[in-house]
Amino acid sequence: MTSIILNSITGLNYPYDVYVCDVYGNNCGYVAQIDTNVPSPVEIVLPIPFNLAPAVGIKIITSDGCEKFIVFDCIYITPTLTPTNTPTPSITPSVTPTLSLTPTNTPTPTPNCIIWNWQAIGANFSSLEYYNCSNTLTIIPVSAVTNSSGSICVNPSSVPTWNPTPSVGTHILGSTGVVCYNPTPTPTITPTNTPTPTYPYVFDPYVYLVPEPQDTTSLSNLATYMYNSGATNFLGWGNGGVPSVSGYSNDLNVYIHYSGFTGSVGNFVTNISTLKGYIKQTSGTSIDTFGCIQDQYTFNTIEVSTSQVNTGIQYFYSLWIPLNAVGGSMTNMTIDIGTNTPCSNDVGYNVIPDSTLSSINVVVSSGAAIPSNVYRVLWIDPTCLIPSSVPPPSLSSSIFFKGNTKT
Numbered sequence: 042m043t044s045i046i047l048n049s050i051t052g053l054n055y056p057y058d059v060y061v062c063d064v065y066g067n068n069c070g071y072v073a074q075i076d077t078n079v080p081s082p083v084e085i086v087l088p089i090p091f092n093l094a095p096a097v098g099i100k101i102i103t104s105d106g107c108e109k110f111i112v113f114d115c116i117y118i119t120p121t122l123t124p125t126n127t128p129t130p131s132i133t134p135s136v137t138p139t140l141s142l143t144p145t146n147t148p149t150p151t152p153n154c155i156i157w158n159w160q161a162i163g164a165n166f167s168s169l170e171y172y173n174c175s176n177t178l179t180i181i182p183v184s185a186v187t188n189s190s191g192s193i194c195v196n197p198s199s200v201p202t203w204n205p206t207p208s209v210g211t212h213i214l215g216s217t218g219v220v221c222y223n224p225t226p227t228p229t230i231t232p233t234n235t236p237t238p239t240y241p242y243v244f245d246p247y248v249y250l251v252p253e254p255q256d257t258t259s260l261s262n263l264a265t266y267m268y269n270s271g272a273t274n275f276l277g278w279g280n281g282g283v284p285s286v287s288g289y290s291n292d293l294n295v296y297i298h299y300s301g302f303t304g305s306v307g308n309f310v311t312n313i314s315t316l317k318g319y320i321k322q323t324s325g326t327s328i329d330t331f332g333c334i335q336d337q338y339t340f341n342t343i344e345v346s347t348s349q350v351n352t353g354i355q356y357f358y359s360l361w362i363p364l365n366a367v368g369g370s371m372t373n374m375t376i377d378i379g380t381n382t383p384c385s386n387d388v389g390y391n392v393i394p395d396s397t398l399s400s401i402n403v404v405v406s407s408g409a410a411i412p413s414n415v416y417r418v419l420w421i422d423p424t425c426l427i428p429s430s431v432p433p434p435s436l437s438s439s440i441f442f443k444g445n446t447k448t
Contacts (some may be wrong), residue, residue: 044086045099050079053103058406061087062098066110069100070270071298073219074406084220102408153197156219158291160190162400163210169193171201190290190402192217211286211397246366247317248340249411250442251297252349252356254308255279255426262307263299270295278357283395283420293403293418297361302410311349313410318343318442320366331383331441338367339374339444342383352436357426360394360419360442361411364402367447371417373399375445378424381438388427391445394419 050057056076062069073085087097100110154174161167165188169181176196195201195216203212253263264276274285275292284292301309318340321327329335331342340362350356364371376392379385398420407413428434 044084045097047075047079047083047085050101053101053107053109054105055079056104058102058408059085060100060102060408061085062100062110066098066100069098070266071295071406071408072271086218104407104413106407153220154194155197156192156217157195157201158190158192158213158215158217159186159201160213160401161186161207161210162188162212162286162397165207165210165212167203167205167207167212169201169214170204172196172199213287215287243412243414244365245363245412245414246320246322247363248320248343248444249313249361250316250318250343250345251302251313251359251361251410252311252316252345253278253359254351255355255357256308256351259301259308263301266299267292267295270298272296278359278420278422283398283422286397286401289398289401290403293416294405294409297405297409297411299410308351308354310351316343316345316349318444320362320444322366329443331443333384333443335444336446338371338447342441342443344383345440345442347436347439350436353433355426355428355431355433358421358442359425361403361405361416362419363412363414364417365415367417371399372396372448374419374447376419376421377441377443377445378427379441383441384443385441388440389421389424392421392424394421 045061047059055078056074057079058071059073059075060069061072072087073083075083096112098110098112100108102108157171159169161169165186166183167186168183169186171179171193172195173179174194174196176198179193181193190213193201201214203214254260260277260279264280267276267280272292272295273288275281275288275296277296300306302313304310304312319329320340321329321335321337324337326334326336329341331344333342335341345358360376362371362374367374373394373396376394377384377386377390378388378392380387399417401417403416403418405411405413405416423429427440428436
C-alpha cells in the first residue's frame with residue numbers, strides 16, 4: 042500500500058479536496074476531503090493504479106476556489122505552496138516549505154486511528170458505541186443517530202457497534218481506511234432532514250439532469266474511472282443498475298466528478314450544468330416557462346433536445362436535487378416524462394423514483410460537474426432508460442422531464 046503524508050498546508054483555507062492524478066494532470070481520482078487545518082499529519086492512501094508510479098500529481102482544491110497542482114517524484118520532497126487570491130495561484134519557492142508530501146510504504150505513526158462512516162435510516166432503537174483515540178468509550182444516543190449520518194475517529198484496537206443489534210431500519214457502518222489524528226470525543230453528526238455540512242453551500246435552486254450514455258465505450262471508460270477513483274459499489278447505471286446503499290454518498294460523489302459530464306467527450310455530448318430546471322420556491326401552483334403546471338418545490342420542465350445527446354444510442358437519466366432548494370427535507374418526488382411536446386407524459390406520468398435512495402443524502406464536493414451541495418438523487422429504473430428498446434430507434438424529438446409532486 043502506497044500513501045502520502047501531508048505534514049503541513051499553510052496559506053490555504055480548509056476544507057481541502059485532495060485528488061491524485063498522473064503527471065500530466067489527467068486521470069485524476071478524488072481520494073479525500075480534509076476538514077481540519079494541517080499541520081496535524083494526515084495520511085492519504087493512493088489508489089491501486091498509482092502504487093508503482095515513479096511520480097504522481099497532487100491536486101488540492103479549497104472551498105474558496107483556490108487550486109494547486111504539483112508533480113512529485115516518489116522520494117522525499119519538500120515543495121512550497123504560496124497561494125494567491127486567484128482561483129489558480131502560482132507556486133513561489135521559499136526557504137521554509139509550506140507543504141511537505143512524503144510518499145511512503147511505512148506504517149502510519151501512532152495513533153493510527155481510522156475514520157468510520159455511519160448512517161441510520163428509518164426506524165431505529167440502537168445507539169452507536171465506539172472507543173475513540175484516547176481509548177475512551179463513546180456512546181452516540183439513539184436520538185442523535187436516528188435518520189442521521191456522520192463520521193467517527195475510532196481506536197484501531199476496537200470496532201464500533203450498534204447496541205443493541207438493529208432489527209428494523211437500515212444501518213450502515215464502515216471503515217474508510219483513512220487515518221485521523223488529534224480527534225475529539227464528539228463525533229460529527231449530519232441530520233438527514235437538515236444537513237449541516239462542514240462548510241456552507243451556496244443556495245442553488247436548480248435540479249440537474251444527468252444523461253449517462255449506454256454504449257460500450259462510454260460505459261467501459263466510466264467504469265475504469267470509477268474503480269480507479271475509489272468507488273466501492275457503483276460503477277455507473279449501465280455497469281450494474283442503480284447504486285447500492287452501501288457507500289452511496291461516496292460513490293455518487295465520485296460519479297458526478299467524472300470529466301465526461303462536462304460534455305464534448307464521445308457520447309457525453311452536453312455539459313450537464315446546462316441541463317437544469319428551476320425549483321419553484323413560492324407556495325401555490327403556477328405555470329412554468331414551458332406552460333406546464335408547477336407546484337412549490339417541484340422543478341420547471343427540462344428539455345433534452347436532439348442536439349444535446351447522440352440520437353442513435355440509449356441514455357439513462359438521473360435527477361440531482363439540492364436539498365436546501367426543497368425546504369431542507371424530502372422523502373421523494375414523482376416525475377412526468379414525455380416526448381415531442383412539453384407537458385406530455387407518454388414515457389411516464391407521476392412516476393415514483395426508488396424510495397430508499399431518494400431519502401439518502403449525497404454530499405458533492407467541489408470540482409464536480411454540478412455545484413458542491415447536499416443532494417437527493419432520483420433513480421427511476423427502467424423508465425429513465427430512453428429510448429427503451431434495443432437496438433434503439435433514432436431519437437427524433439426532444440424529451441421533457443418535469444417534477445410532479447414532492448413529498
